[in-house]
Amino acid sequence: GENVEQHPSTLSVQEGDSAVIKCTYSDSASNYFPWYKQELGKRPQLIIDIRSNVGEKKDQRIAVTLNKTAKHFSLHITETQPEDSAVYFCAARLDTGFQKLVFGTGTRLLVSP
């Protein structure tokens, strides 16, 4: 089955710096890659997603890139702010008709003022 690996597990940056989180997936049939942000004790919230027919997508300070050949995708956050501190999860969805998301293990991002 699909396996998603995520790195790093923790990431500490200074406010204003950029943060990059990387994920790799194993099944080349995966075609949808969302990113979720989860604050402590809260629900995962979809922040950006990308489909396999697109290489890059931006939404204000966040962007996601996808390299289908290498089977990896990355989340980029620019001009980080303390409120960006949270756990970020990447996920992949198989194109098999069964539409479950397979999640990475999460990255705890800490943005220090």
Add this chain to the structure above:
Amino acid sequence: NAGVMQNPRHLVRRRGQEARLRCSPMKGHSHVYWYRQLPEEGLKFMVYLQKENIIDESGMPKERFSAEFPKEGPSILRIQQVVRGDSAAYFCASSPENLLSGITYEQYFGPGTRLTVT
């Protein structure tokens, strides 16, 4: 448009009791997914349902766990004879259906039910 609703938000059960977790999807969504999140871990898929049908239950433990999504009412995840290892946050997500392709993409999560087994 109300988001995905889950109740209860917190549930405490003693070992051997039954736990019932409820999920009401967003209005207009007909696909429901259940995920489990153990402390300090990621989300693990459990089951995917459409109205009255279980589509994929490959993540469900073979015993004690069951799920349903009746024609009327919320989806229910039932855990019988709970054990301490069942303590986790259980999240429900829902997604709309693309009527042209039949494929769904975005999944929106509910607030979760935090189950504690004592």
